[in-house]
Amino acid sequence: MDNLEQYILDNTKPEEELMHRLERETYLRVINPRMISGHLQGKLLEMLVRMMRPKRVLEIGTFTGYSALSIARGLDDGAYIDTIEVDDELEEIAARFFAESAYGSRIRQHVGSALDVVPRLGECYDMVFIDGDKREYPAYYDMLMDGGYVHSGTMLLADNILWYGKVAEPTAHNDKHTEAIKEFNRRVVEDERVDNVIIPIRDGINLIRVK
Numbered sequence: 001m002d003n004l005e006q007y008i009l010d011n012t013k014p015e016e017e018l019m020h021r022l023e024r025e026t027y028l029r030v031i032n033p034r035m036i037s038g039h040l041q042g043k044l045l046e047m048l049v050r051m052m053r054p055k056r057v058l059e060i061g062t063f064t065g066y067s068a069l070s071i072a073r074g075l076d077d078g079a080y081i082d083t084i085e086v087d088d089e090l091e092e093i094a095a096r097f098f099a100e101s102a103y104g105s106r107i108r109q110h111v112g113s114a115l116d117v118v119p120r121l122g123e124c125y126d127m128v129f130i131d132g133d134k135r136e137y138p139a140y141y142d143m144l145m146d147g148g149y150v151h152s153g154t155m156l157l158a159d160n161i162l163w164y165g166k167v168a169e170p171t172a173h174n175d176k177h178t179e180a181i182k183e184f185n186r187r188v189v190e191d192e193r194v195d196n197v198i199i200p201i202r203d204g205i206n207l208i209r210v211k
């Protein structure tokens with residue numbers, strides 16, 4: 001961690017003990033622990049939720065539950081988040097931390113691919129956090145925008161849309177992840193139905209508002 005990153009952390013309200021434990025357990029027990037949102041991004045999600053006050057939130061990609069819990073913390077009573085994870089081996093860790101949290105009752109946990117589960121749930125969301133398989137980002141976007149799962153005013157937040165800076169370079173042969181993220185960002189900026197801005201926090205968030 002460089003000095004500036006440390007300074008930012010030192011001057012941001014500290015991480016709750018439960019969230020710290022979830023992050024530690026993720027690093028000890030799960031493959032690719034770096035996928036976790038972590039404190040700064042979690043706190044940003046919580047703050048954005050407090051500002052937007054959505055009633056229904058969707059998350060694609062629960063992983064071990066860090067971002068779902070961060071979002072749940074910011075929700076008003078009666079609001080909820082549907083979070084979807086395709087890897088059933090991650091279900092137990094997330095469920096255990098949701099049960100332990102005072103905000104866990106605001107979380108509805110689903111196992112399966114978001115591309116199957118979202119149509120089955122048939123809800124219309126005020127906010128969507130897209131954090132699943134990067135190669136599927138264009139498919140998530142089309143599903144959400146064309147399937148009636150968003151409305152005028154819905155905010156979509158898509159994570160990792162800078163992909164370690166690779167989006168600004170020519171795509172290497174067969175690099176499906178970078179190709180899909182570039183396609184997603186292109187689709188968004190060319191789509192007349194939305195407004196958007198890219199926030200360069202961590203690996204980048206594309207903040208998209210449905211007009």
Ligand SMILES: C[S@@+](CC[C@H](N)C(=O)[O-])C[C@H]1O[C@@H](n2cnc3c(N)ncnc32)[C@H](O)[C@@H]1O
Nearest residue numbers: 035036037061063066067085086113114132133
């Ligand atoms: C970057 S991680 C999510 C991190 C999590 N949001 C957090 O902040 O801690 C991406 C997750 O998306 C899951 N995933 C991949 N494809 C998916 C799909 N089609 N539907 C739901 N989840 C998916 C992966 O298994 C992985 O756990």
